[in-house]
Amino acid sequence: MVKQDTDTYHHSGQYQPWRALIASETCREVETMSPNPTDQRLARHDAPLVTFNPGIIDETLSLPIDEAVAVLCDSGPLDQVPGYNGSYERELLAKAHATLDAALRYHDEAALHQIHRALFLLYDLHVADAGSPRSEHQFDPLLTRLRREIERRWLDTETSRFAHVPRPADSDELVAALKRLWSEHPASCHPLFDFLEKEASKEQIIAFFTSDSALNIRFFDLLLFSMVGSRIEVRKELAQNFWDESGRGEPARSHVTLFRRLLDSVGVGQAVDNHAATLDWQGLAGYNLFMLTALNRRHYFKLLGILAMTELLDPPQYEKLARGCRRVGLGTANELEYYDEHVTIDVVHGEGWLMNVIVPIVEQTPSASADILVGARLRLQSCAGYYDALYAKLNALR
Ligand SMILES: [Fe+2]
Numbered sequence: 001m002v003k004q005d006t007d008t009y010h011h012s013g014q015y016q017p018w019r020a021l022i023a024s025e026t027c028r029e030v031e032t033m034s035p036n037p038t039d040q041r042l043a044r045h046d047a048p049l050v051t052f053n054p055g056i057i058d059e060t061l062s063l064p065i066d067e068a069v070a071v072l073c074d075s076g077p078l079d080q081v082p083g084y085n086g087s088y089e090r091e092l093l094a095k096a097h098a099t100l101d102a103a104l105r106y107h108d109e110a111a112l113h114q115i116h117r118a119l120f121l122l123y124d125l126h127v128a129d130a131g132s133p134r135s136e137h138q139f140d141p142l143l144t145r146l147r148r149e150i151e152r153r154w155l156d157t158e159t160s161r162f163a164h165v166p167r168p169a170d171s172d173e174l175v176a177a178l179k180r181l182w183s184e185h186p187a188s189c190h191p192l193f194d195f196l197e198k199e200a201s202k203e204q205i206i207a208f209f210t211s212d213s214a215l216n217i218r219f220f221d222l223l224l225f226s227m228v229g230s231r232i233e234v235r236k237e238l239a240q241n242f243w244d245e246s247g248r249g250e251p252a253r254s255h256v257t258l259f260r261r262l263l264d265s266v267g268v269g270q271a272v273d274n275h276a277a278t279l280d281w282q283g284l285a286g287y288n289l290f291m292l293t294a295l296n297r298r299h300y301f302k303l304l305g306i307l308a309m310t311e312l313l314d315p316p317q318y319e320k321l322a323r324g325c326r327r328v329g330l331g332t333a334n335e336l337e338y339y340d341e342h343v344t345i346d347v348v349h350g351e352g353w354l355m356n357v358i359v360p361i362v363e364q365t366p367s368a369s370a371d372i373l374v375g376a377r378l379r380l381q382s383c384a385g386y387y388d389a390l391y392a393k394l395n396a397l398r
């Protein structure tokens with residue numbers, strides 16, 4: 001395992017940045033922990049911080065941007081690094097922009113994965129366990145700037161993919177527009193779910209569960225983010241969603257617990273990154289879209305649109321999935337409760353979210369409807385891309 005000198009950093013107040021460990025040794029040791037170093041690096045979120053010699057800073061500039069971010073997130077106090085706010089910052093941002101060009105202009109798949117993995121790691125700093133050394137970097141200025149640069153260009157690219165639509169005149173028109181968007185979008189009737197219902201093998205269905213893990217397990221926090229800074233009038237509905245998500249007073253019935261139980265029952269088990277390392281860039285992008293809008297106050301109304309689409313999308317899709325699961329022999333030991341619960345409860349949540357969250361907000365602030373619609377369209381767009389990629393991936397497992 002990786003050697004540590006974390007006491008020096010955490011408790012003495014006399015941290016000597018370049019004294020302790022040699023980063024190249026650390027990286028080599030980490031890579032030997034797993035046959036797949038990428039998986040291991042996504043998975044080691046709660047590993048103690050490692051310190052490094054100054055040379056590591058130059059080394060990160062020769063790494064892909066996601067690998068550089070992974071090293072920085074796992075490092076000691078970054079503001080003590082020579083050049084951190086000068087030449088190093090310029091070069092790291094230039095690398096990020098070059099990767100963004102390849103990803104967003106030229107649709108380079110490897111660059112798209114690097115960008116979304118980097119964002120995933122940067123977002124993870126904001127939901128890290130308080131005991132995790134990574135929490136030290138939550139508001140690191142360079143990591144924050146890097147995140148904002150990636151977010152800005154990614155969001156510009158995504159919003160440029162759909163045409164401008166006139167703003168609805170009132171809340172009734174907005175609700176009708178949201179329902180129309182959902183029912184007419186290819187994501188709402190994607191063949192992936194017909195495949196899961198009628199054709200997929202047990203192994204393919206289990207691969208779907210694995211792919212669903214990171215977002216399903218993070219959903220508790222996402223609902224909480226929707227409650228932060230919320231209008232008083234909508235809190236009853238938000239609290240009801242949160243109460244249902246957390247098991248209505250029974251920890252064993254919390255949705256995270258139900259989903260983790262499913263993963264255990266089918267042999268997938270648990271991972272510290274909730275299996276995010278298995279995601280391709282479309283899966284990471286879907287997750288990142290939630291985190292982008294949850295963590296940036298100015299995108300709060302987009303988050304509400306994203307969550308509205310999520311509640312509308314899930315019930316019919318999960319109904320097909322649950323039928324497919326039973327077709328291959330799953331469900332005899334109540335292991336499908338996570339999906340069964342969402343089939344019924346998200347019908348209530350979907351309508352409640354529209355009438356008791358979106359309507360009151362738009363009646364108070366009519367201009368919010370534009371961002372709510374943008375969020376809804378972003379979610380449908382990212383879902384469609386994710387479903388396409390996952391459908392192809394599951395088919396390749398045949
Ligand atoms: Fe849930």
Ligand SMILES: [Fe+2]
Binds near residue numbers: 345
């Ligand atoms: Fe829900």
